[in-house]
Amino acid sequence: MELLSETDIQTIHKKCSLSKKNIQKWYITDYSDNLVGYLGEHLSLFFETESERRKFFIKCVPRFNSFRANYVRETAFFNKEYIMLSKLFQNFRDNDGLQKWRPKLLYVKEELFVFEDVTEMGYIMPSNLSTLMYDEILATIAALARFHAQSWIHEEEKSIELDRPYRLWEDYADYLSEPERGQPWRDTGMRAVIDFLKVYSKFRTKHNFEEIVNVKIPELYKIAEKLMKPSIKYRNVVVHRDVWSNNIFLKTLDNGKMHALLVDYQTVLYCAPAIDLSALIYLNTTKQFRLKYTKKMIDFYYEVLCAELELEDIDITSMISKCNFVESYTESLAFGMTQAALVIPMIAMSDDQRKEIFDNPETNAVLSEVSRSQEFIDVAKVNKTYKNRVIELFDDIVETFCIHQ
DSSP states (O other), X not given: OOSOOHHHHHHHHHHSTTTTSOOOEEXXXXXXXXXXXXXXXXXXXXXXXXXXXXXXXXXEOXXXXXXXXXXXXXXXXXXXXXXXXXXXXXXXXXXXXXXXXXXXXXXXXXXXXXXXXXXGGTOXXXXXXXXXXXXXXXXXXXXXXXXHHXXXXXXXXXXXXXXXXOOTHHHHTTTSSOOGGGHHHHHHHHHHHHHHHHHHOTTTTSTTHHHHHHHHHHHHHHHHHHHTSOOSSSOOEEEOOOOSGGGEEEEEOTTSOEEEEEOOOTTOEEEOTHHHHHHHHHHHOOHHHHHHHHHHHHHHHHHHHHHHHHTTTOOGGGTOOHHHHHHHHHHHHHHHHHHHHHHHHHHSSOHHHHHHHHTOGGGOTTTOOSOOHHXXXXXXXXXXXXXXXXXXXXXXXXXXXXXXX
16 A cells, blocks of 8 residues: 555645655654554654755555454544544644644645654654643644634634635534544443542542442543534534644643643534633643633633734633633533543553553453453552553543532
């Protein structure tokens, strides 16, 4: 299978700063021995000229894992990202410097994308085994706010062009919805939350605990499903939904400030922006951190969003007031916490443990609809750090929505 033709290579060549230098050699290698992503295959593309070698990043449909390849095709996750990159995001600003929010796209076709490799510029991917530090979380929140701002900027420009209110849902509803094939995966993950709680929750000795979680947790996930659809109460944006360590790149700039870029847009939705912020926060912070900094994180997100819109002469209060955004964030917790509960049990384990579980198609905890409860429970038995991180979040859900409520 030929990934890239000579014509493709010349197209990429013209879009990068090597355009005046002849390519003497180009080749593709594996990106990393580590498990970088779950759905796509990741590769490195190298260009060699007389004076330098440049490295680029390729994401494509898995070539040698038919189970994963069939899954991404059935769920249309890859097609969703293809439409975002090739169509919608072409209307979004690709800013430089501090306002940059994603790597530069150099080439795109249906089952293969080529980007600049930001690791060559000093960006690094944070560890999946730990949460983000204060400056790292603020940088990530800033990138998210800049991304969200692009939805409203484009909608406002299109509204002026059409001389009527325009919303992205008109043209992209099919690509900004949750695919039906994705729901069984969410249901399986929800059951794993319930099973894990019954074994490890600090509340498990309370009267009727099992009956409570058997009823309340599914109810909570139903609320989260509704939040994944366009809001009729708040102005919607394209949300990333999956901002955790593997989809974040961080760099300390010359001025000492931390800067973040977001990657992987295969699970985007069109809904209230606060659900993205809440998911980001619960995916990447501890409970103690949230108790101390949640207000600051909300305020910072709103400030960056406001600043991005002001650059385009858009008044943020015409989109959403600060008071309404805080209200929306509170309502979004059902999504943020449940989304984190689906993802954290998969990302908080060691690379060896992840490979053992995820590389087996029959027990693939990411893709399979087969129960993944026992795998997570077993990892927790031998990995105390893993158990503590997972149960802290799960018990926070119980405390917030099942017991105190």
